[in-house]
Amino acid sequence: MVRQARSEATRRKIIESAVDLINEIGYPAAGLGDIIERAELTKGALYYHFESKEALATAIIEEGSESLVGAFRGAVRSGSPGMEDVIHGSFVMTDVLGTDTVARAGARLLRTFGSFNPAAKRTLQLFVDELTGRLKAATVDGDLRDGLDPESTAGHVVAAMLGAELLSSALADGADLRARFARNWELLLPAIITDESLGYYREFLARQAARQQPPSA
Amino acid sequence: MVRQARSEATRRKIIESAVDLINEIGYPAAGLGDIIERAELTKGALYYHFESKEALATAIIEEGSESLVGAFRGAVRSGSPGMEDVIHGSFVMTDVLGTDTVARAGARLLRTFGSFNPAAKRTLQLFVDELTGRLKAATVDGDLRDGLDPESTAGHVVAAMLGAELLSSALADGADLRARFARNWELLLPAIITDESLGYYREFLARQAARQQPPSA
Structure with a gap:
């Protein structure tokens, strides 16, 4: 023992x-x-x-991915609209990247390995699947624009988040990740949200973006 | 000699x-x-x-970046609207990633190193700067929606492209990169283009996306 x-x-x-x-x-x-x-x-x-060094990398990817996906799932409230979960969940993931060093290293390893590590590949697919699930709910809620496919919309959102993590890390040492996510959403909302729901989600986004960021670990 | x-x-x-x-x-x-x-x-x-291995990586990043940025600059036509250059340029870069193995390896190294290699950092900043320049032109042309900042819009577009490269490479061995770029643009156009110009750019995008992809090297 x-x-x-x-x-x-x-x-x-x-x-x-x-x-x-x-x-x-x-x-x-x-x-x-x-x-x-x-x-x-x-x-x-x-x-x-x-x-091996890669086995160690795999363990970090798995642990970091568990924190990130766990945080996203934890952000899903039963009965709350899918689109709220998606926006709120993306900010919760940013906070995890800001405070959890394993998740931050895991995110770096995801983009280092991509297809060359099964855990990285699985995690990327899981991000897309989780978001697709909530965007399907948003379609049922009537919040997603007509004709938008939840899965390819999820692919865009995940790509924009992954790219923002890379740019923020490379150009601002990760300090502006939350601001980048907020600007991504500002730009995307009118493209994906119905006209009727747009006002509400702009307000929802503004409140999410203004929330105090937890102190970094 | x-x-x-x-x-x-x-x-x-x-x-x-x-x-x-x-x-x-x-x-x-x-x-x-x-x-x-x-x-x-x-x-x-x-x-x-x-x-060192990193010196070799730097040489590949520099050569790959030169091809990618060169292709983007080559896609800019004197007198043509900034937004056409941005959309066309992004597809030309996809084609380079599909045919030029140095550029493809360079793109992988960009996301492997991020902030930890000066050449990678420089290249990522250069992508954002090049796009910002053409989006400023699009603002002057009256194609960009009121209130959109060219630089943060460029940040979103570059992030979405980088993330699409990672997802495509990890989940489809790079085979669906062109289709991912096309879907990204379909989603983004209504968010960034004025209502008056939207019809034209949807048509422009459809034509760009349908162009025959050059055979891969």
């Missing part, structure tokens, strides 16, 4: 050291040697838990 | 081998050893041209 707890603590230490290095210098530059040094562990301890 | 030509041929061989491996298995998995083996060269030859 004690041994198991110690082993779990070691695994945690490795993940956290890798996460910090990925966020500080990027995945390509973060060598296994640097990760071991940061974690103050031996090569043996690392290889006991992860057979 | 002969020596210089031979040296340039070696450099080319290294870049092409790296590009192929990046496109086949991804940058993290493409080791310098694999690149040397593929190029049938020695470690010394590689290090003569590139001091």
Whole structure:
């Protein structure tokens, strides 16, 4: 029991050291040697838990993806309109990226690996599926414009979010991610929301965007 | 002179081998050893041209970026409306990604490195600046909706393109990139184009999207 707890603590230490290095210098530059040094562990301890650098990356993608998708699902309120869930959920995900370093490193790894890592691929598909589900509800609610396909609309929204994460991270060290998401939605709302619902969702967006951002961890 | 030509041929061989491996298995998995083996060269030859794996990545980002930005600039016709240039330019860039393997690997490296490589950062900023320039022209032309800021609109368009590249590459091996770009534009046009110009640009988009895609290299 004690041994198991110690082993779990070691695994945690490795993940956290890798996460910090990925966020500080990027995945390509973060060598296994640097990760071991940061974690103050031996090569043996690392290889006991992860057979390769990519196995470690996969664990970070999986844990980060769980936080992000979990946050999105947590933002869905039973009985609330699909479109509210989508907008609110996207801001909740931004907040997770701002405060949860594993999720932030996971997002970087998603775009580093793309198709070349099954966990990254699965996560990207999951983002599209989750959003498609809520946009289907928005269609039923009568909030989505006629003729819009929920799945390809979800593809656009996810693409815009992924691209915003990359641009924000590259050009503003991630500091303007929430503002980028808000501007994305401002631009998109009239394209996807029916005229009748547009006024309401503009107000909803303004309130979401103005919410106090939680302090970063 | 002969020596210089031979040296340039070696450099080319290294870049092409790296590009192929990046496109086949991804940058993290493409080791310098694999690149040397593929190029049938020695470690010394590689290090003569590139001091590190990242230096090689930088060369690919720079060459790929030159092709992509060059294609966009080439799509700008003197006297043609800014919005035509933006839509046409985005499809021309898709075609370059489909046919030019260096540009494709360069795009992957852009999202792998983001802020951690100066060339990647510069390229992302350049994409935003180029689009901003043409969207400013679109404002003067009266095609852009009142109150839209050209720079933040460019930020959204570039984000949507970068995200589409990642999703297409991860979920469809890049095969549906052109279709994703077309759907992005279909969704965005009513959000950014004035009511008077919307009909024309819908027709323009349909014609651009229907153009025969050049055969991939």
